[in-house]
Amino acid sequence: MLGATRRVVGIIPRRVRSVRQVHGDGDGDGDGEEALRFYKSRGQHILINPRILDTIVRKSAINPTDTVLEIGPGTGNLTLKLLEAARKVVAVEIDPRMVQVLEKRVLQRGLQGKLRVMKGDAMRTQFPRFDIVVANIPYGISSPLVIKLVYGATPFRSATLLLQKEFARRLLARPGDSGFNRLSVNVKLLADVELVMDVSKRDFLPSPKVDSSVVIIRPKGQVPNLDLHQWRAFTRTCFTHRSKTLGASFKQKGKLFDLFKISNENDDSSPHKGDDAQDIGRFTSFKEKILRVLRTGGFEDKRPFKLSLEELLHLHSLFNQAGIYFDHRRDPKCDDRFDDEGDDEDDKEE
Numbered sequence: 262m263l264g265a266t267r268r269v270v271g272i273i274p275r276r277v278r279s280v281r282q283v284h285g286d287g288d289g290d291g292d293g294e295e296a297l298r299f300y301k302s303r304g305q306h307i308l309i310n311p312r313i314l315d316t317i318v319r320k321s322a323i324n325p326t327d328t329v330l331e332i333g334p335g336t337g338n339l340t341l342k343l344l345e346a347a348r349k350v351v352a353v354e355i356d357p358r359m360v361q362v363l364e365k366r367v368l369q370r371g372l373q374g375k376l377r378v379m380k381g382d383a384m385r386t387q388f389p390r391f392d393i394v395v396a397n398i399p400y401g402i403s404s405p406l407v408i409k410l411v412y413g414a415t416p417f418r419s420a421t422l423l424l425q426k427e428f429a430r431r432l433l434a435r436p437g438d439s440g441f442n443r444l445s446v447n448v449k450l451l452a453d454v455e456l457v458m459d460v461s462k463r464d465f466l467p468s469p470k471v472d473s474s475v476v477i478i479r480p481k482g483q484v485p486n487l488d489l490h491q492w493r494a495f496t497r498t499c500f501t502h503r504s505k506t507l508g509a510s511f512k513q514k515g516k517l518f519d520l521f522k523i524s525n526e527n528d529d530s531s532p533h534k535g536d537d538a539q540d541i542g543r544f545t546s547f548k549e550k551i552l553r554v555l556r557t558g559g560f561e562d563k564r565p566f567k568l569s570l571e572e573l574l575h576l577h578s579l580f581n582q583a584g585i586y587f588d589h590r591r592d593p594k595c596d597d598r599f600d601d602e603g604d605d606e607d608d609k610e611e
C-alpha cells in the first residue's frame with residue numbers, strides 16, 4: 262500500500278548518499294542508483310552498518326563449502342558478504358525491484374555464478390537443500406518463518422537471524438519468564454537459541470520503530486519421538502490463555518467440544534458414533550476424562566507459561582495415553598502449515 266511506504270530519497274537529502282550506498286555502487290554515476298521506495302508493509306529496512314553485517318557473517322561460521330539460504334536479500338548488503346564466504350547463496354526475495362538491484366550489484370562483483378535468486382514469497386517457496394540460513398528477515402513473517410525452518414523437512418546446521426528484539430526475547434525465554442509462550446516452547450522442543458547481539462534501529466535505513474537482535478538457532482541433534490502436528494496442536498490448546506490455569510482453560514466449552522470431536526474422530530471403534538443422546542453422555546465423560554488427566558498429573562492448577570518443556574511433554578503423553586488427541590491430521594510428513602505461533606489470546610490482550 263502506497264500510504265504505508267516511506268520515500269527516503271528526496272525527503273532527507275542528507276540520507277540520499279546512504280540510500281545510494283544501500284542499493285547502488287555508491288559511485289554517484291546514477292548507474293543502478295535510482296531512488297528506491299522502501300515499503301514498510303514488506304519490512305524493507307536495509308541494514309547499513311558494516312560492523313553488524315561483518316559480525317553476522319563471522320558468527321554464522323560459514324564453511325567455504327556451504328550453501329547459505331538468505332530470506333529477503335533486499336539490495337544485497339548481506340548477500341555480497343555471504344557470497345564471499347560461501348560456495349553458494351540461495352536468496353528468496355518477494356520484491357522484483359530489489360531482485361533487479363541485487364542482481365546488478367552481484368554481477369558487478371563477478372559473483373553471479375554463486376547466486377541463485379528465487380523470486381517470490383518465502384512462506385510459499387519450497388526451499389532447496391541448504392546448510393545454513395543467514396538473513397535479516399522481514400519482521401512480519403518472523404513467527405511462521407522460524408517455524409517453517411525449525412519444523413521443516415530440510416535438516417540444517419544453524420540459522421542466524423536478525424529479528425525484532427521483542428520476538429528474539431521470546432525465542433530466548435525460559436519457563437516463568439513473561440515472554441515464554443507457545444513459540445518459545447515449540448522452538449525449544451527442536452532447537453537451541455543463542456543471543457548474538459542487540460542492534461539499534463539507527464543501523465537500518467529507513468529506521469524501523471523497534472530495536473532488533475541477532476540470534477542463532479541450532480537444531481538439536483535428537484528429535485523427540487512424537488507426532489509434531491499433535492504437539493503443535495497441543496501447545497496451541499494449552500497456550501490460548503498463557504496465564505490461566507490449565508484446569509480453567511480446558512474447562513472452556515468450545516475447547517472441550519473441539520477436542521471431543523477430534524478424539525471422537527480418532528476413535529473409529531466407537532459403537533455410538535453419530536447417536537445424539539449417546540453423544541451428550543459421552544461428552545460429559547470426555548470432560549471428566551480430561552480433568553482426570555490434569556489432576557492425576559498434577560497439572561490442574563498449573564499455568565502453561567510456567568511449565569518446563571519436560572512437564573509439557575509429560576502432559577502431552579498423558580493425554581495421548583488416555584486417547585485424547587489435539588489434531589485430527591495424523592500425517593507427520595505433512596509440514597506445510599506454519600501458522601503464527603506467537604499470538605496467544607493473552608498476547609492479544611496486552
Ligand SMILES: C[S@@+](CC[C@H](N)C(=O)[O-])C[C@H]1O[C@@H](n2cnc3c(N)ncnc32)[C@H](O)[C@@H]1O
Pocket residue numbers: 303304305306307308309332333334335336337338339353354355356359381382383384396397398399400402
Ligand atoms: C529487512 S529487509 C532486509 C534486506 C537486506 N537483507 C538487508 O539486510 O539489508 C527484508 C527484505 O525481505 C523482503 N521480503 C519481504 N517479505 C518477503 C517474503 N514474504 N518473502 C521473501 N522476501 C520478502 C523485502 O522485500 C526486503 O527486501
